[in-house]
Amino acid sequence: MKLDYRGLAILSGVFTSFVIFLDSLVLHTVLPNIYSLAILGSWTGVALTIIYALLAGKWFDKEYKGMFKISWSSAKYAVAVGVFSAALTFVYLYAAKNYDPSLIAPLLPIVLVFMIARDMLVEKEKPSLIELSSIFMILAGAVLIGFKSGRFDLLLIFIIVVVHNLIVTLSSHFQKIGMRTGVDSINFRLVTAIVIATVMTAYALPRADLSLKLLLGAAPLVATSMSFVFLSMIAYLISLRQGKLSVVYSLNLSYVVCSTALTLIVSAIWPAIFPTAVLGADSAIKFIGTALVVIGILTLVLGESYVYLFIKTKSGSSDFVFKKLSEMPEVVSVYQVFGTRNVVAKVRVKLVGKMENTISQKIKPIEGIIDIERLNLIKEQ
């Protein structure tokens, strides 16, 4: 059976839930020392990235031209992402050590709220009523998910929602800038993975228990977890080639539901693994919270609207118009074409109502544009 992009996005989410589950399982059973897991996991990640690049680098990314073929202007962003990612891993492992995946996973997608906040600050976009209500719904859901044994676990909410997701946003910001420098994705990831492993090893080495017996015991689970990281990444990227980012992201949220369900099922069979996962009144509240988070994020991302603009430019102006459009945050993709038009742009706005303003106030005034024909996107496959 061949999966379309929707199936692949859901599958990627399922793989992600296995990663979250396996990491937590390792920390609660064979390798309780988070520093040992940080070192073992990060170097396993580097090894798998190298193996993957050697075996299928060109297949994965057509821009890939060989290992470590990366300029300094690209590498500095990869290093920054690596440092943030190392910090992120420690925050995540701390949470995984002290809490179970059913509590952690639903709080991770709240990163979208930070990303929207970043857009508002960087792109000077005011939030709409729908955006505000969706964000409120997500945050309310997060508070309910953090509800545990008659009290709210504010520490967990702070760790994941504020610290973890803020670092994710900063890391994504540098990743986005870095990928604009023309580097291939494999070398960018390779540099990032090496920095992560180096930083984590430097910090964790004095605190880690690196006895061979312990590491060998954990190695099968860690290698399995890292393999799922790759499977998840491949499924997600293939899905992104065919589907709209917002839809793929939403479908990928299947990991929230899968992680919660997986943890609760395993803890019902074997309660000793995840002592904080309790089936009872708390679970019902967590599920309501999870539903609120998912509905809120779906409302937020599915409210996006796309339009294709077919632009006729003055003679000699198409390069300038192309460049100006490529610099606009609302423009998802821009093409210089031969045909009845000179430039084609795919524009995204968070609400249909904002489309008119974007076109009339930001695009039409660009010097050199003679005429714009628009095609509103209804359904994408």
Add this chain to the structure above:
Amino acid sequence: MVSEAIVLVKVNVGAVDKAMSFLKAYSEVREVASTAGHYDLIVRVVTDDLEKLHDFVTKNLHLIDGVQLTETHLIAKKIEK
């Protein structure tokens, strides 16, 4: 040399969904979307060379049931974020 184009497609009333299903089955089709405006579908096509692009448009796309007319824009340069 790889050739890439944006093809606008006008189809008969009621034939949009069926035409989309046919189009997405082709490996050359990287993106297909239904639109509101002068055209009903927008298709991004990638082929190994210009001749194959011509063949795809004339021998595959034009023969899909319900397709009335097409307009092809050959991509010279692109930035996808």
